[in-house]
Amino acid sequence: MDLSPFRILLEKKCGLVFENEKTAILETGIRTRMATRSIRTPLRYLSLLSAEREEFGRLVDLLTINETYFYRDPIHFALLAGRIVPELLGRGEISEKIRILSAGCSSGEEAYSVLIALVERFGREVLDRITVIGVDIDSTAISAAREGVFGKRSFRDFPADLLKKYFEENSSGYYRIHPWLRDSVQFLPLNLVSGEYPSEIQDSDVIFYRNVSIYFSQDVRNDIFRRLAGILNLGGHLFVSPAETFFYNRGILSLVTADGVFFYRNEPFEMRQEARKPNRFPRASVARKNGFCGEPRTVRLPTTEISVSYGKHSLSAPDAGLRSRAASQACPAMEEPPRALIEDACRLVEAGSHEEALRNLDMLLADFPLSLEAHTVKGNILLNLSRLDEARMSFGMALEIDRFCLEASFFLGMIARLQEDEEAALRRFREAVYIRPSCWPAHFFLAETYRERGELEHARREYELILKILTKGGFSRHGLASLPLAFSDKQLETLCHRKLQSVMGERYGA
Ligand SMILES: C[S@@+](CC[C@H](N)C(=O)[O-])C[C@H]1O[C@@H](n2cnc3c(N)ncnc32)[C@H](O)[C@@H]1O
Structure with missing residues (x-):
């Protein structure tokens, strides 16, 4: 059956697109309606669709996926x-x-x-x-x-x-x-x-x-x-x-x-205006003078760094992808240092020279204060050394530079867990799965944290999500380049099944 005129009609009238794996849904829907209306040729059914609003509605009813449930997310x-x-x-x-x-x-x-x-x-x-x-x-x-x-x-x-x-x-x-x-x-x-x-x-x-x-x-x-x-x-x-x-x-x-x-x-209009003001991009020397390499502080970046007061809470509305791009356009030299320098620091870590690696990274950051990679590598080294507060600062800085830095959100979650701040851990892991829904390590630690808090229903959901990700072959697509993995997808699957069983047991008081 030539589906293209149906595709055009459906996209034009209600935005629905049926391509690749959704082709079968479209064809089955059309055939079902043709049979119900005793119509033999697709062409005749097409003209009926254009002539009868009700028939168009019936087809759309068949084609739309209505999957929904209470308290979804x-x-x-x-x-x-x-x-x-x-x-x-x-x-x-x-x-x-x-x-x-x-x-x-x-x-x-x-x-x-x-x-x-x-x-x-x-x-x-x-x-x-x-x-x-x-x-x-x-x-x-x-x-x-x-x-x-x-x-x-x-x-x-x-x-x-x-x-x-x-x-x-x-x-x-x-x-x-x-x-x-x-x-x-x-x-x-x-x-x-x-x-x-x-x-x-x-x-x-x-x-x-x-x-x-x-x-x-x-x-x-x-x-x-x-x-x-x-x-x-x-x-x-x-x-x-x-x-x-x-x-x-x-x-x-x-x-x-x-x-x-x-x-x-x-956002209120004034805030948008504020966001469009000319940029004050921090040059390295200015950044250094402002103590950039010491205590982390808010970095004002080009484009839309918006902080709005929201009751007692402060919400920030960054636009990291755009910001990073704008930053590199504004001043390419500020973006990332040569890769070789970061790789050198990693080699030093492998050789056990953590302090030297940290010293080199600090020097690097003096010249490239907005290097996302240098901050996250530094954060990882500090985390491995259990210097949690300093690691938190490095990842915090990475998040200031790029609000959607997956590594930063995830490892801030890990640090919060180690510091027994469950609320912060949940917040960071949730952030991580927003940034990358297939980040199963974040789902895993969400599950673990929920379970420790006795929130078994949430824990169950997270373990199930990991299994779903694994079914789709997503084991290696978690997005955390620096996460050392000592097990295979099969082992993770078995582990999640076991965890699920025990959560269900706890849930029903077994
Ligand atoms: C998967 S359900 C989502 C239901 C609910 N929002 C949720 O998240 O659980 C998607 C719904 O979008 C509706 N939908 C699809 N195209 C639409 C359109 N052009 N206008 C209005 N609703 C549409 C479908 O009919 C379907 O009921």
Whole structure:
């Protein structure tokens, strides 16, 4: 079957792209609908699609993947309830409700999770202060969302006590959400790609737009992202899934981080202006004079180093990829020292001359204070020598230079673990898996830390994620060049299975 006219139609009308492994989904969907409508030729079905809106909708319903569940990426809901909504509630305009949008809501689990997290944190009264809206192109999913009845799979990551509290089990083993919660969410069919966005979703304060853009081409992604940014209030937040975090043109919204989670924020205009001011790039000598080689301090880099005050917390909105690139364009000599010099330091370490290696790296850093590699190598040496505070400074500096430096986040997590600061460890490992979802060492230590804290459900999830990564052949794609590995993928797999078994045992009190 020639699928190209169908591909063109679907991409044009709703941004859906079916290439490579998704070709089979498209073909099966078309054949199923042709059989239902007793149509023999693809050409006739194509003209039917153009003529009948309803038939087009049916096909789209078949082709979209509605996979979703309650409390998917629970950290997003914790951040919403623990930080973002308290801040919004404190802004004082009592008459204005906080508007939260689940864009691509599927059968409603995400929108209801928002409500449950907020009711858990603030009590039922919060319903007078918020509006939650879910939209999706798939009208069947919208009807299911409105109905609010869910099968067991929807609760795979949902605490059992909350299931009991907010749902009622029916005789067929399905769970119905309590009507007062169901009636607090509005669900609307909407194609995010085309047409006007309705008034109900304008001026949103928080948008969940997670696991939707995986269907789209980069152009469509950028387009929808721009449209969603357009309906986001100033200071508003937009969540995407960890795998989608780096899809977007960051000139539209600022990428910020809190508690190891990356999300987007619509920065106030003055801050953007501030960010565009001419650069004050630190020259080596100036950097030295400012004590750059001693105590780590904030390095002002070109482009968008934005720090915003966010309640008691300070969020920084760096744009590291761009920053590093801009830095090298502004002053190439400042970027990285010749590789041979770093390699020399590594050779010294191998020969056991750690102090000499550190001295050489310090000299190197005097001339190349923004060398990411020199800071991370230095951090690794210090970590091996158990000089944890100094190692933390080196990795901290690396993170100042490049907010998305995987090594820095990961090893800062390891240091926090060694210093028994579980919160910081979790935050850093979460950051690392955001930067690189396939970084299984970060998943592993997330799991271990969760387990030690008795958070067994989270621990289980992380071990399972590692197994998934291994199934896809991702053992060597963890992204940590300096991590010594003394075991094989098979050994890691066995270890994770064992860990999983024992977590399940602990969970059920065995
Ligand atoms: C995998 S589900 C994600 C559900 C939920 N956001 C989550 O993260 O669990 C993706 C949803 O995006 C919807 N979707 C795909 N293309 C869309 C479009 N052009 N406009 C609106 N929704 C769309 C699909 O129908 C599907 O329900």
